[in-house]
Amino acid sequence: xxxxxxxxxxxxxxxxxxxxxxxxxxxxxxxxxxxxxxxxxxxxxxxxxxxxxxxxxxxxxxxxxxxxxxxxxxxxxxxxxxxxxxxxxxxxxxxxxxxxxxxxxxxxxxxxxxxxxxxxxxxxxxxxxxxxxxxxxxxxxxxxxxxxxxxxxxxxxxxxxxxxxxxxxxxxxxxxxxxxxxxxxxxxxxxxxxxxxxxxxxxxxxxxxxxxxxxxxxxxxxxxxxxxxxxxxxxxxxxxxxxxxxxxxxxxxxxxxxxxxxxxxxxxxxxxxxxxxxxxxxxxxxxxxxxxxxxxxxxxxxxxxxxxxxxxxxxxxxxxxxxxxxxxxxxxxxxxxxxxxxxxxxxxxxxxxxxxxxxxxxxxxxxxxxxxxxxxx
Amino acid sequence: xxxxxxxxxxxxxxxxxxxxxxxxxxxxxxxxxxxxxxxxxxxxxxxxxxxxxxxxxxxxxxxxxxxxxxxxxxxxxxxxxxxxxxxxxxxxxxxxxxxxxxxxxxxxxxxxxxxxxxxxxxxxxxxxxxxxxxxxxxxxxxxxxxxxxxxxxxxxxxxxxxxxxxxxxxxxxxxxxxxxxxxxxxxxxxxxxxxxxxxxxxxxxxxxxxxxxxxxxxxxxxxxxxxxxxxxxxxxxxxxxxxxxxxxxxxxxxxxxxxxxxxxxxxxxxxxxxxxxxxxxxxxxxxxxxxxxxxxxxxxxxxxxxxxxxxxxxxxxxxxxxxxxx
Numbered sequence: 001x002x003x004x005x006x007x008x009x010x011x012x013x014x015x016x017x018x019x020x021x022x023x024x025x026x027x028x029x030x031x032x033x034x035x036x037x038x039x040x041x042x043x044x045x046x047x048x049x050x051x052x053x054x055x056x057x058x059x060x061x062x063x064x065x066x067x068x069x070x071x072x073x074x075x076x077x078x079x080x081x082x083x084x085x086x087x088x089x090x091x092x093x094x095x096x097x098x099x100x101x102x103x104x105x106x107x108x109x110x111x112x113x114x115x116x117x118x119x120x121x122x123x124x125x126x127x128x129x130x131x132x133x134x135x136x137x138x139x140x141x142x143x144x145x146x147x148x149x150x151x152x153x154x155x156x157x158x159x160x161x162x163x164x165x166x167x168x169x170x171x172x173x174x175x176x177x178x179x180x181x182x183x184x185x186x187x188x189x190x191x192x193x194x195x196x197x198x199x200x201x202x203x204x205x206x207x208x209x210x211x212x213x214x215x216x217x218x219x220x221x222x223x224x225x226x227x228x229x230x231x232x233x234x235x236x237x238x239x240x241x242x243x244x245x246x247x248x249x250x251x252x253x254x255x256x257x258x259x260x261x262x263x264x265x266x267x268x269x270x271x272x273x274x275x276x277x278x279x280x281x282x283x284x285x286x287x288x289x290x291x292x293x294x295x296x297x298x299x300x301x302x303x304x305x306x307x308x309x310x311x312x313x314x315x316x317x318x319x320x321x322x323x324x325x326x327x328x329x330x331x332x333x334x335x336x337x338x339x340x341x342x343x344x345x346x347x348x349x350x351x352x353x354x355x356x357x358x359x360x361x362x363x364x365x366x367x368x369x370x371x372x373x374x375x376x377x
Numbered sequence: 378x379x380x381x382x383x384x385x386x387x388x389x390x391x392x393x394x395x396x397x398x399x400x401x402x403x404x405x406x407x408x409x410x411x412x413x414x415x416x417x418x419x420x421x422x423x424x425x426x427x428x429x430x431x432x433x434x435x436x437x438x439x440x441x442x443x444x445x446x447x448x449x450x451x452x453x454x455x456x457x458x459x460x461x462x463x464x465x466x467x468x469x470x471x472x473x474x475x476x477x478x479x480x481x482x483x484x485x486x487x488x489x490x491x492x493x494x495x496x497x498x499x500x501x502x503x504x505x506x507x508x509x510x511x512x513x514x515x516x517x518x519x520x521x522x523x524x525x526x527x528x529x530x531x532x533x534x535x536x537x538x539x540x541x542x543x544x545x546x547x548x549x550x551x552x553x554x555x556x557x558x559x560x561x562x563x564x565x566x567x568x569x570x571x572x573x574x575x576x577x578x579x580x581x582x583x584x585x586x587x588x589x590x591x592x593x594x595x596x597x598x599x600x601x602x603x604x605x606x607x608x609x610x611x612x613x614x615x616x617x618x619x620x621x622x623x624x625x626x627x628x629x630x631x632x633x634x635x636x637x638x639x640x641x642x643x644x645x646x647x648x649x650x651x652x653x654x655x656x657x658x659x660x661x662x663x664x665x666x667x668x669x670x671x672x673x674x675x676x677x678x679x680x681x682x683x684x685x686x687x688x689x690x691x692x693x694x695x696x697x698x699x700x701x702x703x
Contacts, residue, residue, distance in 0.1 A: 017570075018567040018568060021563065022563065022567065026485075026560075140538055141538035141540070144538075265541060265544045265545050266544075266549060267553060293673075295673050300553070300555050301555075302425070302555045303425060304398060304399060307399075308421075309398075319541050332419035332424055333421075333424065333425065334419075335418070335419060336418050336419060350541070
């Protein structure tokens with residue numbers, strides 16, 4: 001019996017040592033309880049001169065709604081003339097856009113090619129350019145992002161693209177499949193074997209590439225005019241965001257001097273110049289540190305580097321606002337940065353930021369709104 | 378060798394502490410203010426670099442010693458904690474935590490899962506094979522490891538559409554020393570201390586176990602107890618390291634093997650050397666990544682790549698010399 005009591009002693013001592021260490025370490029660790037909401041929702045401040053920029057309305061237009069496109073283009077053109085004495089687009093392009101919109105509004109939709117988009121980008125373009133009944137299936141994961149892609153159109157397409165329903169997809173006789181350079185070779189071969197014509201959409205990392213890909217998709221499905229209109233709308237929308245930002249600054253507001261745009265999955269990271277985000281940030285005049293890289297898409301960044309940069313506004317692209325909220329609140333490293341000290345930390349939707357399609361307009365809009373919120377207006 | 382390793386470790390540690398974006402003057406001023414009690418604000422040296430250094434030292438020492446002990450116990454130079462499924466058990470439990478998102482609410486869920494997964498695996502193996510000798514123990518370990526890896530694969534495949542989760546898993550599996558704080562250090566250090574003390578305590582018994590179970594019994598070693606305790610020590614070392622840094626592949630295999638070749642199989646010398654060498658190499662690798670700002674590689678990638686190349690070189694050299702690998 002004595003021996004039995006003696007044997008577990010090393011185990012008991014070890015467990016006690018570990019538990020005591022943890023209890024002392026973690027109980028003495030100061031827990032910061034958030035006292036007030038750190039992250040803020042981006043909202044559009046009231047404007048006395050310009051039309052209101054509403055995210056949902058812009059999104060509806062990007063979904064391909066012609067009436068909204070016409071209405072927004074008209075409003076934005078007036079806004080632009082009020083600010084800078086010239087339209088939101090060069091005159092010729094604006095007239096072309098309005099002419100295309102009128103033509104398309106008067107036409108009845110015709111059933112055209114049967115389409116199979118393998119990627120989010122091509123599916124996103126097709127949902128805007130073509131009626132849902134022409135689209136055979138969608139990438140499965142796309143349906144989860146109803147806050148970005150049009151839910152009603154996606155609901156009208158019942159099939160998902162999945163390795164297990166190749167035969168069902170083939171039975172629907174697609175005429176054209178949209179693939180990407182990273183598509184699985186065996187999937188591509190299967191589509192070829194089924195006699196389906198393939199169109200590869202390259203990786204997109206700039207606004208020009210989005211427009212170019214949009215035109216390619218439009219041409220391939222014989223929806224050139226619709227694609228051109230959407231491309232012109234994207235250009236007009238980006239210009240409008242710029243115009244609103246300049247008008248906001250001219251009204252006496254000041255943008256943050258050292259804003260920092262970060263992404264967050266396991267670690268904080270900065271998008272490199274290879275990314276679409278970097279181009280959007282550059283257009284907004286945000287100069288990020290350490291972004292020159294031809295290989296990586298992002299650079300991980302530690303808290304010390306963030307703190308050393310002393311940002312006065314943090315814009316964080318993330319999927320979980322609450323997690324970022326807790327992290328920033330508990331971070332001693334970031335506590336004294338001007339951004340956190342003055343509560344200028346803004347979380348923006350990661351899905352929107354990572355969508356290299358027409359919804360880049362919303363990504364741009366979100367960053368611009370965060371910048372305004374981070375300014376001292 | 379021991380002294381040169383110590384010297385390298387000291388130099389690398391100093392480099393870890395002084396290199397960073399914040400100027401040394403600012404850092405030092407913050408340290409003085411902290412110790413004089415005039416400020417409790419965050420300091421890069423005390424709150425970022427020092428805990429990172431401790432985590433690196435603890436992780437390097439843990440992985441290397443764990444590998445060395447496993448190689449001695451199994452009398453096999455290719456043995457590592459992965460053989461008994463410890464790494465797989467730890468990985469799977471962490472994967473489950475990442476999927477459920479527990480770590481967002483409870484940050485310590487990952488370390489606890491890592492240690493729990495490791496210990497649970499070794500307990501299952503032990504309970505299934507303890508009465509059937511070392512051969513069955515290894516076979517059970519390989520079988521369980523394969524099963525756990527398969528479950529891991531099934532889960533990852535089922536969730537492949539959730540790219541955010543996939544990115545999180547990929548980042549964790551690549552190993553990272555970014556933003557290691559005192560939380561990581563406190564979580565890992567007691568486990569490492571107990572694990573290392575345990576391995577050191579049984580260094581002579583490990584030597585005797587190399588003679589075979591029967592001889593070890595005749596020499597008065599309680600084979601089952603010693604082996605079980607060493608497995609627990611290895612589980613603590615591996616669990617702590619995986620929780621703190623992620624997967625650092627090849628580290629527990631190559632480094633102890635090289636040291637064994639250079640210094641011989643005596644565990645009285647081998648275990649401390651493994652600890653120092655592991656700590657030194659991991660701190661050195663972290664310094665290389667940071668100094669040359671190599672953003673496209675993680676510390677896990679680098680250690681695996683260098684370890685693999687080094688191991689291959691070693692094998693080729695042996696083949697050329699016509700030596701048998703043992």
